[in-house]
Amino acid sequence: MARYVALRIGQSLLALLGVSIIVFALMHLVPGDPVRSALGTRFTPELYAALVERAGLDRPILVQYFDWLGRAVTGDLGVSFRTGQPVALALGQRVGPTALLAFGALIVGLLIALPAGIVSAVKQGKAPDYAANTFSQIGVSLPDFWFGILLILVFARMLGWLPPGGYASFADDPAAALRYLLLPAVTAGVVTGAILTRFVRSSMLEALNAEHVRLARAKGLPWRYVLRHHVLRNAWIPIITVTGLQLGTLLGGIIVVEIVFSWPGIGRLALDAVQTRDYPVLQGAVLLVAAVFLLLNLLVDLVYARLDPRIRVGAST
Amino acid sequence: MSIDRPSGDVVLSVRDLEVSFATRRGRADVVRGLDYDLRRGETLALVGESGSGKSVSTMALTKLIPIPPGRVTGTAMLDGQDLIAMSERDLLAVRGRRIGFVFQDPMTSLNPVHPIGRQLTEGMRHHLGISESDARDRAVDLLRKVGIPAAEKRLDDYPHQFSGGMRQRVVIAIGLSCDPQVLIADEATTALDVTTQAQIIELVNQLQDELGMAVIWITHDLGVVAGIADRVMVMYAGEIVEEADVDELFADPRHPYTVGLLKSLPVLGAFDRDELAAIPGLPPAPTDLPAGCAFHPRCAYRDDERCVSERPPLREVGGDAGSGHRIRSFYEVAEDDRRAAATAGIAAPEHREEDAS
Numbered sequence: 001m002a003r004y005v006a007l008r009i010g011q012s013l014l015a016l017l018g019v020s021i022i023v024f025a026l027m028h029l030v031p032g033d034p035v036r037s038a039l040g041t042r043f044t045p046e047l048y049a050a051l052v053e054r055a056g057l058d059r060p061i062l063v064q065y066f067d068w069l070g071r072a073v074t075g076d077l078g079v080s081f082r083t084g085q086p087v088a089l090a091l092g093q094r095v096g097p098t099a100l101l102a103f104g105a106l107i108v109g110l111l112i113a114l115p116a117g118i119v120s121a122v123k124q125g126k127a128p129d130y131a132a133n134t135f136s137q138i139g140v141s142l143p144d145f146w147f148g149i150l151l152i153l154v155f156a157r158m159l160g161w162l163p164p165g166g167y168a169s170f171a172d173d174p175a176a177a178l179r180y181l182l183l184p185a186v187t188a189g190v191v192t193g194a195i196l197t198r199f200v201r202s203s204m205l206e207a208l209n210a211e212h213v214r215l216a217r218a219k220g221l222p223w224r225y226v227l228r229h230h231v232l233r234n235a236w237i238p239i240i241t242v243t244g245l246q247l248g249t250l251l252g253g254i255i256v257v258e259i260v261f262s263w264p265g266i267g268r269l270a271l272d273a274v275q276t277r278d279y280p281v282l283q284g285a286v287l288l289v290a291a292v293f294l295l296l297n298l299l300v301d302l303v304y305a306r307l308d309p310r311i312r313v314g315a316s317t
Numbered sequence: 318m319s320i321d322r323p324s325g326d327v328v329l330s331v332r333d334l335e336v337s338f339a340t341r342r343g344r345a346d347v348v349r350g351l352d353y354d355l356r357r358g359e360t361l362a363l364v365g366e367s368g369s370g371k372s373v374s375t376m377a378l379t380k381l382i383p384i385p386p387g388r389v390t391g392t393a394m395l396d397g398q399d400l401i402a403m404s405e406r407d408l409l410a411v412r413g414r415r416i417g418f419v420f421q422d423p424m425t426s427l428n429p430v431h432p433i434g435r436q437l438t439e440g441m442r443h444h445l446g447i448s449e450s451d452a453r454d455r456a457v458d459l460l461r462k463v464g465i466p467a468a469e470k471r472l473d474d475y476p477h478q479f480s481g482g483m484r485q486r487v488v489i490a491i492g493l494s495c496d497p498q499v500l501i502a503d504e505a506t507t508a509l510d511v512t513t514q515a516q517i518i519e520l521v522n523q524l525q526d527e528l529g530m531a532v533i534w535i536t537h538d539l540g541v542v543a544g545i546a547d548r549v550m551v552m553y554a555g556e557i558v559e560e561a562d563v564d565e566l567f568a569d570p571r572h573p574y575t576v577g578l579l580k581s582l583p584v585l586g587a588f589d590r591d592e593l594a595a596i597p598g599l600p601p602a603p604t605d606l607p608a609g610c611a612f613h614p615r616c617a618y619r620d621d622e623r624c625v626s627e628r629p630p631l632r633e634v635g636g637d638a639g640s641g642h643r644i645r646s647f648y649e650v651a652e653d654d655r656r657a658a659a660t661a662g663i664a665a666p667e668h669r670e671e672d673a674s
Contacts, residue, residue: 210425210428211420211422211425211426212425212426212427212428212429214381214420214426215418215420215426215427215488215491216428217381217412218379218381218412218413218418218420219412219413219418219439219440219443219491220408220409220410220411220412220413220414220440220443220444221409221413221439221440221443222409222443225439225443229431229439230428230431233428233430233431234428234429234430237430307430308429308430309429309430309432309475309477310429310475310477
């Protein structure tokens, strides 16, 4: 097991290094001069030269890369072209809201997907199955901006139960935070739930039809026991993988939902950075999102190894 | 249907067992009126092609088939209790406890995420109400009995740490774990290589002698039948077409289908036969069974009156009355053909010397 963990961590670090190269190259591959466009109307030759020098853009590209990488490793991602604020600080402010929304959406998604997927698999071809399939079909094809606006209209404008947008920190005021969270979490969660429902259903079906389930039934074990220990236990493995990947996507920022609900997340920060050509911020955001995604993948694999003895033992022998 | 044999030691008595499934293409009659008695200590082989209903007919005994769309009628008396009339709740106490099962593929019939010890003990704990440690002790005994070396050390190993043959031994141990009266082995050696197959057959024979249980051995391999069975039922299109003691079946087959099966077997050292004699045509779909005898479209002996309009009854044939040799056909295979089949059969040489008359 230890060897497997070490191996996976090594692989993740290598992937992260690859990401860092791409992210760094971003600055140099985009058409146009980032410094020039960042300066916009404030442009003067002196200011331009000073900024280029401060960003180190006049030095050889490899030197620039290792320099940037060295600083990035210590948490220094440079400063925003726009605001002059350290990128790490800007990102740090967005991590909390992003994580809150991502986990909120995931919980909503799982609350939908687990019961819907399990029931639909167990009652395959019957009414609950059709209902769940219809839901996931609609959920997957639902445009999230439209659904978000619909929720705002109904629950904020018409009923006035919840705020139409904004954010409150969970640490400061948990009740308010939840009120702000509910609509965006449901918006993103329904889509996530619709996707996950299909995976839960298909991995449940696969587990249900496994030969060892037939043998478990032939042992005379009660159906509930068989379902729990021989179907669900096996179906978890693919479900956890997909859930981890979904969480990675959510943590990467759900830009549309963040915009509809004025949610101060990473996705919006990245979008703003793109629009204002604030490359250091964009680089930082992409790097962070990639790192989080890789970390989640790593965690998923480790959980996977705990659940599936074939992986665990296979790697250690 | 009466079977003129002593019935005192009958463990399982099946009468008029029918299984059908509702399908899009109409009702599929997969088992059509099965009658048989299984005696204590006896091994009954169910032989037939894929789709002949041999597996379904045994799975249906404890309703291990999906119902609906499946439907089971008839009676199956196990110790005076009719399994077919039992509630699901009562059947739970039969499955694994009074009837043990061994399935075909040892690679898939064990759950990959649980250690084999747990898969062995869960049934025992459920049925026998014994403690975890007692169940583990029993599990070690069982694993020893089925020939797994260092059994106590292997309880916590996972299925993938065993070879196919070893896994099938584990599956057999599971089937035996609650001392069942009947063991149903569904193609239990089909997925194994011949050497392992022989070991498993030997093992089951030996355990059967030791434990006195009755075994229903489902297979499409007549070689296995010769090695293990006391009595054979040949199934075709959901019904028994021939039933006889194993020696009699190989020495003196009477049904055109059985004869066809035996003649289609390859014989080691028979260089004079260029190709195997195949039975022409294909078995009928259970949704679209031919009128009359189900085998008539493929049968060389059919007439164009009774065979195509009237379903033949299962009737006693052969020399001694009460031998239990029955066939479902209006016509018996001619004697020279029978002898040809008997010699062609893979049965051990002693079968070939017996006279068919």
